[in-house]
Amino acid sequence: LPFAACLAIIGLGQTLVVQQGGIDLSVAGAVSLTVVIVTWGPDRNDDRLLPAVGAAFCAAIITGLINGFLVTKTKLNSIVATLGVNALLYGVMMGLSGGSPRRTTDRLSHFANDKTFGLPHSIYFGVILTIIVTVLLKRTVFGRRFEAVGANQRVAHATGLKIIRYQIGAYVAAQILYCAAGVILGGVISQPTAYQGDDYVLPSVAIVVLGGTSLLGGR
8 A cells, every 4th residue: 555655646736747748758767866866875874864865856846847848948858858757766776875775764764654544654755645645636737727828729828828937847746746645666676776766657647547647738
């Protein structure tokens, strides 16, 4: 169940990108880099955990901006752009850790694995993030505009929507969700590998398809 929760969170991020007519293949590098940052940075010192988590989310936002810029401004194909960024993320990860992340901290382990009503906290985070993303997409003006941009960019532009803003926002939000999943994975597994995200690329796309989201964008 904890691994299913992480996969669900990653699938949410991929869904946002696919709704804009793209695809994000930087999932593996994003998750792996997060795991390395939250385990290598603190080096089993709980006092260093929060700064490491903050650094991981900052890296996620920067990565999302880079992906969004490459796809919207330079007009690169999303597969090509995100594959390149994925390689960059792996390079940063190797530079930080040499490919050898350290054991997780006790605080992060308790954060992910402690149970409430018999279920690990990681499951609740998966459910909460799913609810948040669903409400934002289905019950807000922003969400309706987001889906409209993905369904038909020309019509959205004609109505005055800032389509690039929504497209870049999709990549940034996706990276934030990947980062959240990486933080949880860093706590669930006592000593994760440096390539912890490799197993989530194709499943994240499968989740989008099985969830009913059109690969052409929109709802």
